[in-house]
Amino acid sequence: MKRAPTTVTEKSPEPPRVRRGYFDCRFGQLHVHNAMPPGGGFDENTALLCLHDAASSGRMFRPFLEIMGRDRSVYAPDLPGLGESDPPPATATVEDHAVAIGDFIRSMRFRQIDLLGHRTGAAVATEIAIAQPQHVRRVVLVAVPAADGDGAATLRYPLRERLALITQPVTVLRPRDDLWDATQRARDFLPRARMVELSEQGPAVFDSAPQAVADAVRDFLKG
Secondary structure: OOOOOOOOOOOOOOOOEEEEEEEEEOOEEEEEEEEEOOOOOOOOOOOEEEEOOOOOOHHHHHHHHHHHOOOOOEEEEOOOOOOOOOOOOOOOOHHHHHHHHHHHHHHHOOOOEEEEEEOHHHHHHHHHHHHOOOOEEEEEEEOOOOOOOOHHHHOOOOHHHHHOOOOOOEEEEEEOOOOHHHHHHHHHHOOOOEEEEEOOOOOOHHHHOHHHHHHHHHHHHOO
16 A cells, blocks of 8 residues: 655744843843843854834834844843833933943853844944944944934934944845935945835834844844
8 A cells, every 4th residue: 555645844933032131231220122042042143232212112122033033142122211221320322322231242241243223222333333343243223313403413422423433344224214314324424334225114114024124134144
């Protein structure tokens, strides 16, 4: 009697472990959202650190973490004074955010890390990349406030001048939001950067299209 061929069904990838925790920094404690592959967090791929806009918290990256965390460790801290992180003594500046996240990077003993910054988080990522070139490998900037009178200007941070000082490879993601034109201006200060237009995606791109962002980011981080 002839046996029917055996059908092998591929298992769907096991989802990453998504958790939260607290880490010490110079202003108290940072609240951090974290995703890591099911096999463990210290894998071969460089860890990714995601920095949110000043009007949000690390929670905004949750759908994105669930995708990116399948093959690398991903961290999304609440910046000092935002979300559930302790505040600095005075109103936090971009530089304050950067040094606090720098404390986190050192405490985790990362040899290298990739950065992603959204809106004013892009300014924080810029400052960290400049301050820690030995640790930061690649930089992704999403919706960059690179024009006069935008979000970074309200934080009294010279973003455009600082962008020109980044030495790492950079990709700029340009969703169709209120910074659509300002993000295009980033090319003036980052002439070697790769620009990826997400023209069909709106301001809540990490909620509405996390897979589209993850595809663009993964392609860039693979080098």
